[in-house]
Amino acid sequence: MLQTLSLRDFVIVDQLELDLSSGFTVLTGETGAGKSILLDALSLVLGERADSSQIREGCNRAEISALFRIDPQLIQHFNQWLDEQGFPIDDEGQTLLLKRTVESNGRSRAFVNGSVATLAQLREAGDQLVDIHGQHAHQLLLKGGAQRELLDRHANHMDLVAEVSQLFKTLNESRRKLEQAENAGQDIERERERLEWQQEELSELSPQEGEWAAIQGEHARLANGAKIISGCQEAIDVLSDADNSVESILSKASTNMSALAEHDATLSAISEALESAQIQIDEAVHSLNRYLQKLDLDPAHLSEVEERMQALHGAARKYRTEADDLPKLLLDTTERLEALTASQNIEALREKVKQEELAYLKQAKQLTQKRNKAALDLGKQVTAAMQDLSMAGGQLEIALQPLNEGGAHGLEQIEFLVAGHAGSTPRSLAKVASGGELARISLAISVITSKAAFTPTLIFDEVDAGIGGAVAETVGKLLRQLGESHQILCVTHLPQVAAQGNHHLKVSKSQEGDTTLSQVMPLGRSERVEEVARMLGGATITDTTRRHARELLEQH
Numbered sequence: 001m002l003q004t005l006s007l008r009d010f011v012i013v014d015q016l017e018l019d020l021s022s023g024f025t026v027l028t029g030e031t032g033a034g035k036s037i038l039l040d041a042l043s044l045v046l047g048e049r050a051d052s053s054q055i056r057e058g059c060n061r062a063e064i065s066a067l068f069r070i071d072p073q074l075i076q077h078f079n080q081w082l083d084e085q086g087f088p089i090d091d092e093g094q095t096l097l098l099k100r101t102v103e104s105n106g107r108s109r110a111f112v113n114g115s116v117a118t119l120a121q122l123r124e125a126g127d128q129l130v131d132i133h134g135q136h137a138h139q140l141l142l143k144g145g146a147q148r149e150l151l152d153r154h155a156n157h158m159d160l161v162a163e164v165s166q167l168f169k170t171l172n173e174s175r176r177k178l179e180q181a182e183n184a185g186q187d188i189e190r191e192r193e194r195l196e197w198q199q200e201e202l203s204e205l206s207p208q209e210g211e212w213a214a215i216q217g218e219h220a221r222l223a224n225g226a227k228i229i230s231g232c233q234e235a236i237d238v239l240s241d242a243d244n245s246v247e248s249i250l251s252k253a254s255t256n257m258s259a260l261a262e263h264d265a266t267l268s269a270i271s272e273a274l275e276s277a278q279i280q281i282d283e284a285v286h287s288l289n290r291y292l293q294k295l296d297l298d299p300a301h302l303s304e305v306e307e308r309m310q311a312l313h314g315a316a317r318k319y320r321t322e323a324d325d326l327p328k329l330l331l332d333t334t335e336r337l338e339a340l341t342a343s344q345n346i347e348a349l350r351e352k353v354k355q356e357e358l359a360y361l362k363q364a365k366q367l368t369q370k371r372n373k374a375a376l377d378l379g380k381q382v383t384a385a386m387q388d389l390s391m392a393g394g395q396l397e398i399a400l401q402p403l404n405e406g407g408a409h410g411l412e413q414i415e416f417l418v419a420g421h422a423g424s425t426p427r428s429l430a431k432v433a434s435g436g437e438l439a440r441i442s443l444a445i446s447v448i449t450s451k452a453a454f455t456p457t458l459i460f461d462e463v464d465a466g467i468g469g470a471v472a473e474t475v476g477k478l479l480r481q482l483g484e485s486h487q488i489l490c491v492t493h494l495p496q497v498a499a500q501g502n503h504h505l506k507v508s509k510s511q512e513g514d515t516t517l518s519q520v521m522p523l524g525r526s527e528r529v530e531e532v533a534r535m536l537g538g539a540t541i542t543d544t545t546r547r548h549a550r551e552l553l554e555q556h
Helices: 035-045 072-085 119-129 144-155 158-205 211-223 225-241 246-260 265-294 299-318 323-343 346-387 435-448 469-482 525-537 543-554
Strands: 002-010 013-019 024-028 061-069 095-103 108-112 115-117 130-134 395-407 410-419 457-461 487-491 503-512 515-522
Touching (some): 002 035, 013 035, 013 515, 024 035, 035 061, 035 095, 035 130, 035 457, 035 503, 072 119, 108 119, 144 158, 144 346, 158 299, 158 323, 211 299, 211 323, 225 265, 246 265, 299 323, 346 410, 435 457, 435 469, 503 525, 525 543
Parallel strands (some): 024 503, 457 487
Antiparallel strands (some): 002 013, 002 061, 061 095, 095 108, 108 115, 503 515
């Protein structure tokens, strides 16, 4: 609910901080006192266009702020919204502060919880907090989307609406993929053929992970076979076979050192080291002999290795990659071909779209049935209420206008159609000529759908235009009834409406030198009697009008 509205240097208000309460609050005052100024200020802080003419004469800037206390049921939603938009959340997370400034150069700035905001963000927050009903103000109810949502919330089938929306989103994505596949045509077909040919060639080559490094080593061994044999044989000769081989010299040294160690024990370690070296030389000779026995230097094998190297190298050059990367290229080619083939499986895509269309239509038709029933019910209730609001013979019809291919919100567009009196043709709510008539219809709809309505604060301006007597009494009762579930602010000229408010604010203006200022005062019981008496009798207030005013107030 709107907790505090603060104005500084706005039109003819120098400074005002207005604390508001829950329930039904009426705003009254003489014509020209500035009642509309409060609504204009509130509209501005909710994102309406600003004008430098709204700044009080002689001042450089106007400032308006509105502090809202968020309903417990909406706190989580608003805090999530604040977090997503990057705005701070107050310590308790229960209030929201909207602020707007207007400079003399025409520029304006918007703030949410003290942080700079765009007008779009201000409007997005405001649309969820306040709905202004009146012939001179923007009304959420005039938007087709709002009419649809109001009907759906009234019928309590928002879960089905969300399901239909998700099914349509999924269907649209599948339709997009099918259209892409159908439009791709020859380009994709040529790419598919290229990938098939590349995959076939690489599969035939069958490059293996790590093969290039292994085959390079094998080729080096085979190509240098003679050098390897000669080197190994020479090593064997030096180590063992030659007359002065390392093995014979080491054996002699080991024998001598072993004999000397019998005379000096400190030489035992050296003797043992020589024996160990002799053993290692012997093992090396045996290993070289075994290597030479198993060495395969078949020229035909060398030819095979060279042929394989050429094949791998040629493929790498052809596909502009490294020979080591050929196995990965084969894997990537296969995956791309599979993906392309799947995306080009037009028949499968068509079948998928068909099945998703059936799923969407099934739920959307169920939604249409529920909407038809809810539309008849709501139309009857609002029509009945209109009879008591000086609109005898008037009616509300809720039309479900079919969409050719359906949409995210179902198979139809929702439009509220109104006939103001008997015999007139129902037409769009947005085209109703009389602002007072429109306001009263909005009032009837708001009262009936109050349990489903999602805007906590409702403001009514000019709802009493062209009515009086018993109808005015009915309007007051409806507003008071609506005040049980919402915060209601109503600008009124009718004493029958004003007397039924839970709270009463009087707007007046005064002259200070050459300056005209507007003030707002909350009225106590005796002050309310005087104000209602003024509304009843005009400039001259008599004991009779006071008595009548007191009677009106005592009835409520």
